[in-house]
Amino acid sequence: MGFSNKGGIEADADEAERRAREFRISLQQFLNQNAAIFSAMARRGIGTGDRDFYDHAARIGETARDVAMLVVAMMEDVPPQRASEQAIRMIRPDVVEYVVERWLGFDAPVDATLEARAIVAVLRLADGRFDFSPYGRGAQASPNVSVALTFVAASSLMACQTLPYDFRAADPAALQRRLLEAVVDAAQENLPRMVVEECPEAEARTVLQSLVKHFSRLMRAVYERExxxxxxxxxxxxxVARQRWFETRDPVADIVKDFRERASHLVAMGTALAAKSAKSPTGEQPQAA
Known part of the structure; x- marks a missing residue:
């Protein structure tokens, strides 16, 4: 009798692990597809509490989905409704970045068909022999090296932001560290919301790297706006007035505060949608706001 429920316990454990993994994957996909949109809102100074935030985010997300579907359909030479869902998911983060840049630069409706044709024209010029990242899947970089590269990239991004304008910081290097520490702290604070205690170390490391990458870009957008x-x-x-202003204000504190609020909102929205996706028997992926 002591073993009569063993199969049920193992099944429950397997189901819990499946849901936890599905949650992590869904959340990663949400961040990949929506972090750029959050950064664009920060660049425009649109707060997460503004109605325009969700209207713009939904419009950008829908446009990116349409463009990605058309790009895949054109590359596969099939009708849009038969385009590979897996291929659409793979290219969508890059298409979101593309649509965001168009929105920031022109603030005009995007012709999905026209933009898809432009992207496909460039894709067909690519040489597949060079389609390899030395730090991508299958690479021989150790986990520690991979993490180090992520933090080096984040540090470089902070340096690039502070070089043109540093708010008259007495020590520009200290300003860069302050921004980077805010990014890393936010990533570490939000990590427990994205993984369970039993999560394998390698997966937790990957999630942390993803957060640092997305948060670095979000910080860049907030800093540029300020x-x-x-x-x-x-x-x-x-x-004289400028000098007095800098003596009595700490604009970097305002930047960090705005960044933390936006980062927290991004993860909160992602975790809510990912949890819903993990419970769904169809595994429906979370969408943009």
Whole structure:
């Protein structure tokens, strides 16, 4: 009798692991497909509490889905409704980045068919022999090296942001560290919301790297927005007023605060949708806001 329920216990454990893994995959896909949209909203100064935030996010997400589907259909030479779902998911993060840049640069409706044709024209020029990343799947980089590369990239991104404008920081290097620490702290704080205690170390490491990557870009967008606002303020001040402003204000603290709020909102939305996806018997993937 002591072993009568062994099969049921193992089945429950397998189901729990399946759901946990499905949750992590769904959340990663949500971040890949939506982090760029959150960064674009930050760049425009649109808060997560603004109605425009969700209207713009939904429009960008829908456009990216349409463009990705058309790109795959054109590459596979099939009708859009028969385009490979797996291929669409694979290219969608890059298409989101493309659509976001168009939105930021032109703020005009995107012709999905026209943009898909432009992307396909470039894709057909690519040489498959060079379609390999030395740090991608199958590479021989150790886990520690992979993590180090992620943090080096994040540090480089912070340096690139502070070089043009550093808010008159006495120590520009300290400013870069402050921004990077905010990114890393936010990633470490949000990691427990994305993985369970029993999560394999390798998977937890991958999730942390993903968070650092997406949060670095989000920080860049928030920093760029505050830089633009500061330049506008400074133009209306004389030097004495500017000096007084910097002596009494800490714009970097405002940047970090805005970044943390947006990062938390991104993960909260992702975890909610991923949890819903993990419970779904069809494994439906989470979509943009």
């Amino acid at each position: 830089t633009d606002l500061m330049v506008q303020r400074a133009a209306a001040m004389d030097e």
